[in-house]
Amino acid sequence: MQAKTVLSVLFIIFGISFQSCKRNNPILPGSDLDVPKMEEILNGKDQNLINLLNRVRGSVGRRGSGSKTIWSRKNDYGLGLYISANHVYNITGWNSRNAHFFNLSSENPGIFETSQIPPVNGSIALGHTLIADFPFIHFNISTGATNTTLLPAEDFYIGIIDNQRAEQSPLANYPELVKTPVPLQMYDPDNRTKATPTWNIAVAGEKVIAVGYPQDNANYPNGAVAYGKILSDTEATQTIQKLKIAGDTEGDIPYNSSTEFLIDAQAIAGMSGGGVFNADGQLLGIMVRASDKENAPKIIRAVKIAHIKSTMIEFYNSLPETDKSRIRPFISGEL
Template sequence: MRSRLILLAFLAGVLWIFQSCSKATVQLPVDTSRLMRIEDVLQGDDHQLLDLLNIVRGSVGKRGPGSKTIWSTKNDFGLGLYVSANHVYGLNSWRTRSAEYFDLATVNPGIFETSQIPPENGYSELGTTLTADFPLMHFDISVSATNTTILPSEDFYLGIVDNQRVKQGMFPQYPVLVQTNAPLQMYDPGNRSKADQTWNEPIKGERAILVGYPQDVVNYPNGAVAYGKILSDKEAESILTQLRSAGDSEGDIPYNSLIEFIVEAPGIAGMSGGGVFNSTGQLLGIMVRGSEVENVPRIIRAVKVSHINSKLKKFYSSLPQADKDKIRSYVSGEL
């Protein structure tokens, strides 16, 4: 995941596997110590993991060379407010490194290409349907940051998903202005995105499920799942020391427990921007970095949603009222 290749990736294969496959096929064992294919979990006999995956998997989709996670649909329009990583969008794609927002009522930064979310019917494959993607705002980014060196404290932005969809075709394709006339149609059987509290703080020692879309679409055509333990600050520092000794540069990145948390779990390129959820399906954070060296514990670093929420509120409160009015409708449920 740390090898952040900013490439446009298209689906290389389609597997027609339905949500109900676990009832119609031979049960497969699930090894939660490795990165798993979504379809294998859906066909497996770990019903607790399967039930949790079904709660959250409709909230995680593709965005360019990485992933994005729908944080909430609790806004004035019921659209999908999503979070992804700045390095997935590409730092040079922003007009400025200073915090900015887009007035989606008059400005159209939207694109269809490489933007997908799971279909509303719960099928596991994304198929060839593209979903409109509208970057909404990002926060201050250091001038010296690059797509490979940006720290978790700055590596996130917010966007909007509406109901505009097209079939993958000639490149590029663009939606019209964001459509606010109907709530987002998405696979959300437990109404996770509409819950009173869509997110929570990570609890050290608990297990978390991580969902993303690797760039390796041959081995992970329908996304990947990891399941691991949230590390305590002491455990996180210890593993980073091990990584440093093993030559993994992730061990050289400072750890900030106020902003990020670490899950002992495997991850690969393309999962950045994917969601980390607790056992009730609340969003804890988004993946931004991961270790690569074998023979030592594999880790994934995630930015806390609590930090993202804090940055959103601080940025929003700094705006004049006229600007607040332009974006409040899209973020009202999480202010």
């Protein structure tokens, strides 16, 4: 897609002043514009913003051509319960579109390739270390949906991260079955993933940051940070109408206040699955879609953690006790 020239604007976020970078294209494929690089924020002068970013950035990593966010380590094993977008996984990779879980005690859907989280020591460089990634639960996906037409209400799945690590190699490398004896070691200086609660409800008008890993690894080797305000339901509905008039694809997707929220911010391809956090560092949702057209409103669509959690619990409650016992140890802290 062609670059879009947009004036920099001044945001007041969390009581902190900082300059935004140029506008850019959507989370889905294609972008050649900038949002702030992780290192630009961390090397800046706004200590409150730096502290917030340090609080949350260890929770966000790479997953294939997109991102993933560790929601919680509050389970029987202290492993990482993460969320990513179905279109990042590629929905054709699921054996069925019906909700499904893997029995991680006996099934091994794990991968190393393209799976990374920040180092335990807090370095912003991911380096060449891969971490085991186990897709765990996906939920019902509409029959006609594709990776580019998935609605936010269905564009998420849950996975598990343990401590198995491997160095990048030209040869395929796969982990063993999930290792449960040792809790996940990760950069989480304030134990955000163990807090009560680990997440919160998105509030209209709230200023947020969104962290992810763009596909443009050459320019964003250490991730990117978007920031903006959560739109009210009225503002979101009006913005969707403006997007429709502008001919943006997002204008064809009605706003669903029960499953998503909109942020007046921009993202880059590959940030899908990245987390959206409030000023207290609580996880509010994950990024899944964004506007595209030049001269159209710039928005990010995020799936609410509240919706993800309720969907997970509804699925869990629908299972027979034998299956519940296979899932429960991994999600116990968020039931």
